[in-house]
Amino acid sequence: MPIRQHRPSTDEFVEDFQDTIVPSAIPSSEFIDWDGIEDEIENYEVQIEAILELQDTSEEEFVEGLADALMEANDTRKWIDFYFEILGERGNKYSALEGVWKFYDIQRAIDSGARETARDLADILQEIGLQYIVNEADVRDHFRGMLVGMESHARKNRQGVCFEELVGEKIGAIADRLNDAGYFVEMDAEYTTEYNDESGQEKTVDFALFEDGDLRLVVEANAYKVGGSKPSEIRRSYNHVAQRMRKDGVAFVWITDGQGWAKSLTNVLRQSYDDITDLYNLHQAETQLPADVERFFETGEV
Known part of the structure; x- marks a missing residue:
């Protein structure tokens, strides 16, 4: 009973x-995890500093700079995640009319030395608008805003x-x-x-x-x-x-x-x-x- x-x-x-x-x-007081957001920004400080060095470069220089960063990264997936989170995308892949980019496959190819894969990904990132954000916005403030949006x-x-x-x-x-x-x-x-x-x-x-x-x-x-x-x-x-x-x-x-x-x-x-x-x-x-x-x-x- x-x-x-x-x-x-x-x-x-x-x-x-x-x-x-x-x-x-x-x-x-816990509706937005501000401490977690600031920790996330700090976690990507190396990536933020690197992408700021590509500010006001040509389209070709921007794409090559992203490809260089991906090829030199110790943790390729972290860099890929950062680039897409800046653009408001979080997950295991990016899908568009032009196709599907699976992050694990891309990471594996780049880690094996495939620079062409890194450049193809950099081309997509530039086309989506990553260069526009770097040139027109405060990257840290923009990233903070994206993270607030992801709080839902x-x-x-x-x-x-x-x-x-x-x-x-x-x-x-x-x-x-x-x-x-x-x-x-x-x-x-x-x-x-x-x-x-x-x-x-x-x-x-x-x-x-x-x-x-x-x-x-x-x-x-x-x-x-x-x-x-x-x-x-x-x-x-x-x-x-x-x-x-x-x-x-x-x-x-x-x-x-x-x-x-x-x-x-x-x-x-x-x-x-x-x-x-x-x-x-x-x-x-x-x-x-x-x-x-x-x-x-x-x-x-x-």
Whole structure:
């Protein structure tokens, strides 16, 4: 059985959950990773200085200068990545109407001494507009701006990291509360446990609580800034996990939040509560989960 003691109707739960949603786990102070951006600029200082030496050169001199730098590089891929990041492209290849340039193949050819490959790549970089940037912009400021633009991708990972940190703080506080109440409780993060059956399958969870060395409760943490199919897929997966954990006498708790759970995901939220029940947003994890967990430790009922 679930550990949740406050069990309103599904409609009441959904209303309370959506009324107390935290839109994003990323605080404004961490919206842009300025320290990381400055570290990235410093990491490419050699490349920046080298490309500045090609300022106000002819097109031919610029292309030959890029080719020379690529041929002389100790870490060819780093130079290739820098050139394309300046142009706003990040990945393993560059694609255009004219064809596809795969960076690993190019790196391997240049490292084997193929200057023609280096020059062909330099031609493409010049054609895209690298020389224009070097001549018309402050390269460091331009690169900084490009990195800020790329932060939207980085924030997808940062959202999850920040949310897990918030959940970890709450689970840690619950562990402290239990220890103060006389239990011997330890918390672990990224814990992998095998199911107590013959399947041989295992599950890695975000957080786990142990009493006297025995696994008692596991927690999964997910935040959704936008809707989509992922929450529904996770719901089905976690419902399966929760059932198997409870058979092993282990409580399963799902803490989730984010503006993705607003009205567009109401039906998924309803199904999640009906199936899993031990479902909490951050506000509910603060106000309801501690007492629920403490009672579970008292009774051992799952």
